[in-house]
Amino acid sequence: MSAKLRGDTAGKTPSELTRFKRLWLTLDEAARDSWRACFASELTQPRIREEVKRKLRINLVDDKQLTVFRQWLVKQDARDEEQQLTDQDEAELIAQGLTGDALRKALIEKIQRRAYLQGDAKTGLAAVDRAQREVVTELDRNKFEFDAAKACLAKLPELKAIASNKQLSEDERLEQARLALFGSAPQ
Amino acid sequence: MTKRQIKLTKPVLDFLHSLDGGQSGDVQIHAAVNETLGGYTPLTELNEVLELLDRNGWILTVGSRFKGSLRSLTDAGAAVRLEMR
Numbered sequence: 001m002s003a004k005l006r007g008d009t010a011g012k013t014p015s016e017l018t019r020f021k022r023l024w025l026t027l028d029e030a031a032r033d034s035w036r037a038c039f040a041s042e043l044t045q046p047r048i049r050e051e052v053k054r055k056l057r058i059n060l061v062d063d064k065q066l067t068v069f070r071q072w073l074v075k076q077d078a079r080d081e082e083q084q085l086t087d088q089d090e091a092e093l094i095a096q097g098l099t100g101d102a103l104r105k106a107l108i109e110k111i112q113r114r115a116y117l118q119g120d121a122k123t124g125l126a127a128v129d130r131a132q133r134e135v136v137t138e139l140d141r142n143k144f145e146f147d148a149a150k151a152c153l154a155k156l157p158e159l160k161a162i163a164s165n166k167q168l169s170e171d172e173r174l175e176q177a178r179l180a181l182f183g184s185a186p187q
Numbered sequence: 188m189t190k191r192q193i194k195l196t197k198p199v200l201d202f203l204h205s206l207d208g209g210q211s212g213d214v215q216i217h218a219a220v221n222e223t224l225g226g227y228t229p230l231t232e233l234n235e236v237l238e239l240l241d242r243n244g245w246i247l248t249v250g251s252r253f254k255g256s257l258r259s260l261t262d263a264g265a266a267v268r269l270e271m272r
Binding site for chain 2: 072
């Protein structure tokens with residue numbers, strides 16, 4: 001499959017906008033802040049584009065490209081902020097002793113709850129839905145354990161007889177015990 | 188790549204593609220994979236796939252400012268994503 005999936009991009013040159021986005025991700029925070037200040041200044045769009053061209057060698061030919069970049073930047077800044085919050089959450093959860101999958105599950109739940117509170121209904125509702133399903137599963141399991149314990153007590157003499165029956169193999173004993181507790185399996 | 192790895196690759200590339208050139212942390216990627224595939228994908232499986240994609244040059248991994256890493260889609264990754272459709 002990997003031979004098939006080549007990811008061949010020969011002959012394709014990225015657009016100036018794409019180059020700008022990629023370059024942005026490599027800038028340090030001081031440089032980013034300086035550009036943010038430039039974007040928020042009273043400079044006109046063409047003047048900002050000139051600055052970008054002069055300092056970064058990115059040639060945005062019209063104002064719309066700059067607008068699209070700034071819209072993208074708002075989203076990327078939000079993702080960066082979310083990443084910082086996730087890092088904080090992770091440190092807190094690690095301090096509580098969580099590791100591995102338990103830690104990751106808790107982190108995912110936190111980002112989904114945050115998304116829900118911030119109005120990202122799609123992501124948030126999925127989290128709520130999953131949490132509800134987990135509660136139902138937990139209740140089902142608790143009920144099953146309770147029923148099983150009740151059945152065990154009621155059938156204790158029978159179970160003892162099955163356990164001590166040396167004529168039965170291990171598999172047969174398990175099957176007999178299951179039948180005694182839960183009856184025949186559904187067809 | 189195993190069938191399972193291919194199955195996990197698609198939502199990873201799709202999610203990074205949806206960022207339109209942006210970067211994302213692993214937790215967000217993991218959440219998106221779970222969302223797409225339904226159920227929870229074990230962390231070790233996802234990490235294996237992310238490592239593989241990085242080795243193949245399909246995603247770019249850089250250290251985040253604080254801890255962990257941030258991933259973005261490369262041109263090669265974008266092409267692979269299209270090949271997988």
